[in-house]
Amino acid sequence: MWSLSKITDTIQNWLNQTFNPTWALIFEMLIVGVCVISLFAILGLILVLMERKVSAWMQIRLGPNRVGPKGMFQSLADTVKLLVKEGLTPGGADKLLFNLAPFVAMIVAMLLMAPIAFAKDFQMWDLNIGVLYVSAISSVSVIGILMAGWASNNKYSLLGAMRSGAQIVSYELSAGLSALAIVVLTGSLSVSDIIYSQADGWWIFKGHIPAIIAFVTFIIAVTAETNRAPFDLAEAESELTAGFHTEYSGMKFALFFLAEYVNVFIVCAIGATLFLGGWMPFHIGNWQGFNHVMDFIPSSIWFFGKTFFLIFVIMWFRWTFPRLRIDQLLNLEWKYLLPISMINLLLITAMAILKWHF
Amino acid sequence: MFIVKYIKEVWGAVRSLLKGMRMTGYYFTHHKEIITQQYPDNKAILNLPERFKGEVVMPHNENNEHACTGCTACELACPNGTIKVITKFEIMPDGKKKKAIDKLVYHLELCTMCNLCIIACPTDAIKMAQTFEHSVFDRNQLTKILNNPGSKIREGVE
Ligand code: SF4
Numbered sequence: 001m002w003s004l005s006k007i008t009d010t011i012q013n014w015l016n017q018t019f020n021p022t023w024a025l026i027f028e029m030l031i032v033g034v035c036v037i038s039l040f041a042i043l044g045l046i047l048v049l050m051e052r053k054v055s056a057w058m059q060i061r062l063g064p065n066r067v068g069p070k071g072m073f074q075s076l077a078d079t080v081k082l083l084v085k086e087g088l089t090p091g092g093a094d095k096l097l098f099n100l101a102p103f104v105a106m107i108v109a110m111l112l113m114a115p116i117a118f119a120k121d122f123q124m125w126d127l128n129i130g131v132l133y134v135s136a137i138s139s140v141s142v143i144g145i146l147m148a149g150w151a152s153n154n155k156y157s158l159l160g161a162m163r164s165g166a167q168i169v170s171y172e173l174s175a176g177l178s179a180l181a182i183v184v185l186t187g188s189l190s191v192s193d194i195i196y197s198q199a200d201g202w203w204i205f206k207g208h209i210p211a212i213i214a215f216v217t218f219i220i221a222v223t224a225e226t227n228r229a230p231f232d233l234a235e236a237e238s239e240l241t242a243g244f245h246t247e248y249s250g251m252k253f254a255l256f257f258l259a260e261y262v263n264v265f266i267v268c269a270i271g272a273t274l275f276l277g278g279w280m281p282f283h284i285g286n287w288q289g290f291n292h293v294m295d296f297i298p299s300s301i302w303f304f305g306k307t308f309f310l311i312f313v314i315m316w317f318r319w320t321f322p323r324l325r326i327d328q329l330l331n332l333e334w335k336y337l338l339p340i341s342m343i344n345l346l347l348i349t350a351m352a353i354l355k356w357h358f
Numbered sequence: 359m360f361i362v363k364y365i366k367e368v369w370g371a372v373r374s375l376l377k378g379m380r381m382t383g384y385y386f387t388h389h390k391e392i393i394t395q396q397y398p399d400n401k402a403i404l405n406l407p408e409r410f411k412g413e414v415v416m417p418h419n420e421n422n423e424h425a426c427t428g429c430t431a432c433e434l435a436c437p438n439g440t441i442k443v444i445t446k447f448e449i450m451p452d453g454k455k456k457k458a459i460d461k462l463v464y465h466l467e468l469c470t471m472c473n474l475c476i477i478a479c480p481t482d483a484i485k486m487a488q489t490f491e492h493s494v495f496d497r498n499q500l501t502k503i504l505n506n507p508g509s510k511i512r513e514g515v516e
């Protein structure tokens with residue numbers, strides 16, 4: 001059967017036959033880099049359009065419908081607009097940090113792509129501490145935001161950046177704890193092990209109610225971590241103009257924008273991997289026939305289907321709920337999500353020891 | 359009990375959030391609810407909501423008669439000084455003098471479409487029209503005389 005892993009194997013074999021191993025490795029890295037960058041561009045275009053359409057339909061509007069058939073080229077037109085705009089650096093800004101910040105945000109998003117399995121055996125780097133790696137790298141993104149806010153020399157930016165710092169530091173905890181729930185059940189930090197452990201059913205079904213609670217807290221925490229409404233205090237158009245990226249324009253602004261969408265994609269991919277089985281088709285226990293039919297759908301479609309479903313859920317949140325105040329935001333984390341996910345983790349540990357899960 | 363209250367709070371919050379999501383989810387899946395009007399394209403089939411207010415007009419019947427007695431209630435009700443009622447005295451056939459309007463001046467550029475004048479009018483002589491393409495090149499054109507030239511008050515309206 002046609003599969004992405006076959007293509008990569010063919011390319012790797014050909015490179016190893018034609019060049020010596022060092023050059024083959026360098027070429028592979030280049031190919032991976034180009035793939036990641038083009039995936040970024042495509043994701044940016046698709047997600048921006050998707051967000052605008054989803055928001056429009058939820059608010060009983062039509063959304064973009066003029067550029068191309070059904071407005072499909074709207075985000076392309078927006079990109080052209082952003083490209084030709086002037087990238088202004090304000091007079092009082094710290095030039096180096098100001099120009100560096102969007103790239104930090106972007107690079108963090110790129111690094112997070114590494115351990116994600118896009119299809120069966122199609123993964124850039126199957127490191128054995130994948131989950132730890134993801135939670136470690138994703139907390140670096142706050143540095144990009146703080147950098148942007150501080151270097152802009154603008155009080156709105158600084159306020160936005162500070163809020164974002166408080167927010168990411170606190171929500172990291174419950175995101176980590178709920179990811180830990182699955183690590184406890186699987187007994188491994190490696191992304192591919194976690195996916196293979198779901199061959200007979202996804203964790204959200206196998207882990208009973210505690211897994212569902214972990215899933216819900218995970219989704220809430222990652223929505224906060226990616227600074228999206230209802231937790232978009234860092235940007236808060238109505239109070240802080242645009243928060244940490246108030247002073248940015250043109251392509252530098254676009255990089256922040258893109259980084260936000262790519263971060264959403266990544267956290268949804270991780271959520272899909274941990275709770276919904278990544279690329280693993282939908283299997284029920286030992287129903288051989290049913291499982292076999294499900295296997296015919298390519299694994300990449302399973303992966304992207306689940307990820308886009310989660311992205312849709314996060315967009316649904318954004319266009320339904322009003323923004324929280326900063327004290328409500330911290331209350332929600334420290335008084336509700338954290339205690340709940342701690343108790344939940346204990347429950348899951350007991351479940352894993354007593355083998356109550358399927 | 360603290361813990362019962364805590365669980366109740368969480369439950370209540372989750373329920374109300376899900377309620378909101380059900381609403382937006384309904385709109386997401388039911389595109390016939392979309393209220394956007396693609397204005398210049400749909401000029402022919404424009405579908406304005408019933409309560410849309412465009413400008414104040416004074417309806418006249420086929421004999422060029424209106425229902426305005428010149429009581430100036432609308433002028434007093436208007437918060438912006440948009441309406442100016444200029445009255446005159448008509449000599450009735452039986453020799454009595456009767457108050458009537460000469461001109462009812464309406465400054466469209468000052469009107470906020472608040473509907474107060476319509477409510478104030480005791481004889482329902484004025485109403486809101488749904489026209490909205492009001493832009494003109496000269497500001498003077500926005501000052502309108504609502505009663506038609508040569509119009510009279512309808513028989514029987516006091
Ligand atoms: S609608 Fe309001 S503002 Fe306009 S004329 Fe009537 S009372 Fe005045």
Ligand code: SF4
Binds near residue numbers: 425427484
């Ligand atoms: S329009 Fe109505 S309120 Fe105004 S002067 Fe005439 S009768 Fe009176």
